[in-house]
Structures are given as structure tokens and as C-alpha cells.
Amino acid sequence: MEKExxxxxxxxSDNSPDGTHSPMFICEQAVKNNLRAVAITDHCEIDSYKSQRYDSAIFHSFFETNKAKVAFQGQFLVLAGIEIGQPLYDVGLTENIVTSRRYDIVLGSIHRPEGFDCDIKEIDYSRLDVYEFMRSYFFQLEELARCPFIDIMSHITCPMRRIQGKYKIDFDYSKISDATDRLLLAIIENRKTLEINTSGLRQDMKRTMPDTEIIKRYKELGGEYITVGSDSHNAYDVGCGITEGMLIAKKCGFDKLSFYVNRQILQIDNNV
Ligand SMILES: [Zn+2]
Ligand SMILES: [Zn+2]
Known part of the structure; x- marks a missing residue:
């Protein structure tokens, strides 16, 4: 059997406020861990772009990732990416960032939902109707799926890190299946790729984002493109949970995995 x-x-990388290691060190570890490709996707939060000096952080991320690209050429694929938080807060700025450099892959995320002046992880979910909250969150993601400047819909069930992980609130997705379907259809119609984010497997929630049932539904509705990411914030977690993510993708009917070079989608066999 062909190697996984x-x-x-x-x-x-350490060009994200919560990252630890340089792109070069991350790539060295990734090669040791037998990975074939890694995308460095540092944070760029559009709503705090100026105050948090993301202009400088993303410049360094891109520059250092390109150095690693050259260093590992022919051995291992290094992709220059970015994770844009709240792209719709300023679409013009998002366009400017994405088109001013030759990125391979652009992730879109919502870390700070509308109506909240804090990050998703700082919200007190015990005081909220979590179903209403997730409905509204999915609605915002539906809007994000229409944004032409992103390729990947990252961790679409991100609030579950806290809702299920920290607050131990059971969540029954069948109660918001209409909102979930609308979001998945928006992802499909706008030819975005759904990410299986494996960071939850090593956190309290102990599951991927999104859950298997949502990935399965995405396939049923006609979803074609899927990608797997560890969302690692240090070099030793790179590749963590990727095999599990590939297995879930396979179980849900995805025989191919997506990646992007120069923002063009490419696919490889999911031979897990
Ligand atoms: Zn994120
Ligand atoms: Zn991330």
C-alpha cells in the first residue's frame, strides 16, 4: 500500500501572537514527522489589524515562510498561507492583504462574532442560549462563505471548544439543522473548502471541528473539497490528528484531500 x-x-508560527516556533523550525519538525506538505497560516485579525500590528506580523510570516520554501524545495512542500479573522469587518483591507502577496492558501475564520467585543474563547456560554448563538454564528459564516478573498472555511464549529469543552454543555446539532444546511450549501455554492480542524482532538472537546455528522452532511449536499489542519501553535503539534482527520474524511466519502498552490485548488488521494 502506498505510504500515507x-x-x-x-x-x-511565532508570527502569530499565540505561536511558538519559527517557520523554518516547524518545517524541520514536519519533515521528521513524515509530512508531505505544511501551510504556515499565521493570524491576521482584520478588526484589530492596526492596533495589534498585524501588518508587521504577516510581513515576517510571509518572508520567513518563503525562506523555508526555498530551503525545503524538492524535499517537502511549504505553502505560504494566512488565517484571516473577521474578513468581512473590512473587505477592502482583506482584498488588499490577500492580493498584495503571492499567498498559496487563505483561511477564513470568525474568532470574534458580531455583537461581542471579545474573542470566542472569552464568552460566558453559561449565560447564553447556545442554540441561538450557534445559529447566529453559522449565519455569519454563511456570509463569510461568499467572500471571494478566502479559500478555506476554518473550524466552523469553533465555539464548541468552549461550549462542549470548557462548559460541558451537550449540543444537539439536529436542533439547528436548517442553519447548518444553509451554511454548508453556501460553502458548496461558493466553491470553498471545508476544513477538518483536528485541534479539538487534543483539547477538552475531544472531537474535530466540525463534527463527523456535519462533514457527512456536507458530502450528502454535494460538498467536494475538504482539507485537514492541526491548527498547531508549536512545531511539535504539527501533523497532530491529521491521520484521524483523514480517516473521518474517508468515512464520510472523501477519497481526495485538497490543498492550494498560488490559490489554485489541487487534490491528492486520501490514501489513509
Ligand atoms: Zn482560528
Ligand atoms: Zn488557527
Whole structure:
């Protein structure tokens, strides 16, 4: 049987506020861990772009990732990516960032939902109707799926890190299946790729984002493109959970995995 081809499409370097290691060190570890490709996708939060000096962070991320690209050429694929938080907060700025450099892959995320002046992880979910909250979150993601400047819909069930992980609130997706379907259809119609984010497997929630049932539904509705990312914030977590993510994709009927070079979608066999 052909060797498993692990690719990790969501990795943070020390150019993210919460990242630890340089792109070069991350790539060295990734090669040791037998990965075939890694995308360095540092944070760029559009709503705090100026105050948090993301202009400088993403410049360094891109520059250092390109150095690693050259260093590992022919051995291992290094992709220059970015994770844009709240792209719709300023679409013009998002366009400017994405088109001013030759990115391979652009992740879109919502870390700070509308109506909240804090990050998703700082919200007190015990005081909220979590079903209403997730309905609204999915609605915002539906809008995000229509944004032409992103390729990947990252961790679409991100609030579950806290809702299920920290607050231990059971969540029954069948109660918001209409909102979930609308979001998945928006992803499909706008030819975006759904990410299986494996960071939840090593956190309290102990599951991928999104859950298997949503990935399965995406396939049933006609979803074709899927990518797997560890969302690692240090070099030793690169590739973590990728095999599990590939297995879930396979179980849901995805025989191919996606990645992007120069923002063009490419696919490889999911031979897990
Ligand atoms: Zn994120
Ligand atoms: Zn991330």
C-alpha cells in the first residue's frame, strides 16, 4: 500500500501572537514527522489589524515562510498561507492583504462574532442560549462563505471548544439543522473548502471541528473539497490528528484531500 500522505493545511508560527516556533523550525519538525506538505497560516485579525500590528506580523510570516520554501524545495512542500479573522469587518483591507502577496492558501475564520467585543474563547456560554448563538454564528459564516478573498472555511464549529469543552454543555446539532444546511450549501455554492480542524482532538472537546455528522452532511449536499489542519501553535503539534482527520474524511466519502498552490485548488488521494 502506498505510504500515507499527510498534509497539514493550518499551522501557526511565532508570527502569530499565540505561536511558538519559527517557520523554518516547524518545517524541520514536519519533515521528521513524515509530512508531505505544511501551510504556515499565521493570524491576521482584520478588526484589530492596526492596533495589534498585524501588518508587521504577516510581513515576517510571509518572508520567513518563503525562506523555508526555498530551503525545503524538492524535499517537502511549504505553502505560504494566512488565517484571516473577521474578513468581512473590512473587505477592502482583506482584498488588499490577500492580493498584495503571492499567498498559496487563505483561511477564513470568525474568532470574534458580531455583537461581542471579545474573542470566542472569552464568552460566558453559561449565560447564553447556545442554540441561538450557534445559529447566529453559522449565519455569519454563511456570509463569510461568499467572500471571494478566502479559500478555506476554518473550524466552523469553533465555539464548541468552549461550549462542549470548557462548559460541558451537550449540543444537539439536529436542533439547528436548517442553519447548518444553509451554511454548508453556501460553502458548496461558493466553491470553498471545508476544513477538518483536528485541534479539538487534543483539547477538552475531544472531537474535530466540525463534527463527523456535519462533514457527512456536507458530502450528502454535494460538498467536494475538504482539507485537514492541526491548527498547531508549536512545531511539535504539527501533523497532530491529521491521520484521524483523514480517516473521518474517508468515512464520510472523501477519497481526495485538497490543498492550494498560488490559490489554485489541487487534490491528492486520501490514501489513509
Ligand atoms: Zn482560528
Ligand atoms: Zn488557527
Amino acid at each position: 500522505r499527510k498534509i497539514d493545511m493550518h499551522v501557526h
